[in-house]
Amino acid sequence: MTALLEVRDLVVRFDTDDGTVHAVNGISYSLEKGESLAIVGESGSGKSVGALALMGLLPRPQARIEGGTIHFKGRNLLTQSGQEWQRTRGREIAMVYQDPMTSLNPALTVGQQLSQVIRHHLNVRKPASRERAADLLSLVGIPNPRGRLDDYPHQFSGGQRQRVLIALALSCDPALLIADEPTTALDVTIQAQMIELVKGLRKQLGMAVVWITHDLGVVAGLVDKVAVMYSGNMVEQAPVHDLYRQPAHPYTLGLLNSLPTLEHGTRRLTPIPGSPPDPLRPATACPFARRCAWVVDRCRESPPALIRVAPQHSAACYRSADVNRQPAVGAQQ
């Protein structure tokens, strides 16, 4: 049986005035039907670029997909025509965007925006599409859904707008939902609500979810597996509990150590020193070498490949076996 989503060696470059930005350098992962994956990384790690590539929404002409394949339900999305993309986007793969304040059209009512997409994909008439739009608003927990269809986005709060965006993404029962940091623009109590909402909807609707975030803290109870990205590379991939218990890459360990924990109230958080390498220069060494406490000569000579360290667990580090023996601070006891 083929996977629902199979990304192989995806390479994305950006042409800028300063030169070529190596945004994504050959990442691979796969996702089964109904499975959920978190892609974790800091700003500029390439996680959002990788997600936009899945939607065929990379900014043109600056962005180029240099190599690799994205297979979805067995077909290669990267060779799709514009027409085929229009049938894929919103219908089979849908996305929830980062900023709910700017991602809805201010000049169209919420009902128009929802029912337009429903009519386009599901080929139903206007009353039926409005009916479904109201059902979707109620599904994402907006009170008085029917009455709010004729409201404009500015009449909704930030959290409600994010709910509307989620409703929009779910409007045609996609098999894959990409959530690109959907909580960053919201305050913390709303963040938790959104996470619970997506978690619940995922179970209810049985869709696969790619959750993109910079916050390793939010993914623990949310996804089946985690991929960690650093400087355009995938540095570690593991089932979520293995990753927390036995990280095999120094960067992942660093991320875990910089998370606050409730058990160690007085522990100082340990930041990762330094900053990521310049994405304008292609990597000739391990991209994390300059910030790494575990660095050896070999790391500076050639970048390590992603290799298996345990069943379903792989890391791109020459010393992953050593790192792996060192449990994260938060999980020490």
Added chain:
Amino acid sequence: MVGPYVVRRMLQAIPLLFGISIIIFLMLQMAPGGPLASGEAQAAITPEKIERLRAHYGLDDPLPIQYLNWLGGLVTGDWGVSYDTGQPVLQVITERLPTTLALTGLAFAVSLLIAIPVGILAATRQYSVFDYASTGLSFAGIATPSFWFGLMLLYLFSFQWDLLPSAGLTDLREDHVGFAAVWDRTTHLIMPVAVLALIATANLARYVRASMLEVLGQDYVRTARGSGLPERTVILQHAGKNASVPVVTIAMLMVPELFLGAVITETIFSIPGMGALFVHSAELRDYPVLLGILVIAAVLVVITNLVADVIYGLLDPRISYE
């Protein structure tokens, strides 16, 4: 709601128009010469006769009295009589207003019909050959003086190639009927409308392009695209509706500009409209006619601004009339 808002704005326009009327009245008086200057230069007209004329038109009253007399007439529908022809000003103007309004309206429509598609196409194909070509042509259009453009058109299409009539609105030698009359009118209007529309089209195309480019980069356009909507819907509906808000202001402000631009156009093509009347009256210092035309222009500015604000509210739901 829109109704009370429009009424409120109209009431607010009254003091504004009042102020404008004082300014234009004083500005005209400040211009050198006067309605009787040409008479004073002629030996055949005696100083006593000049004095009588001056008294007859009330030109020897103090300025505030002259102004109040004129203002009183303005609001009661008596706009005075032309010093030149002795006809009532309101009649002279209403005879010619339709021609100029038609010319302005046609030029405005042509500008919109050309500038909007060109601007949208240029924005959606940024840095393409079409974008560069339309940008180049727009700048050329903005930089071209309309009197020169008009003369060039006349020279080429009328005198060199004899394709289009050079003057007037109709062929005075023949009485055309039916389709021939329409065709006759059309051929007479092509060049004046082209001259009048040139700068407005060029300007508007730049604004449409800039406004579209700004909107196309917005997150909600990506959302629309990411929902799988056809590119046409994304561009025209999701981007277009938002991009049109700033364009509406610019476009509506262009209407009075076009109206005043008709002065030059009508002079070049000998069209009997307000423009030609204005030039003629200015030469004679025919104050009542000049003031009448300026008042109409001022009212036009107020109306187009109001229309722009009303259209705003229809396009952008965040604007309320409360």
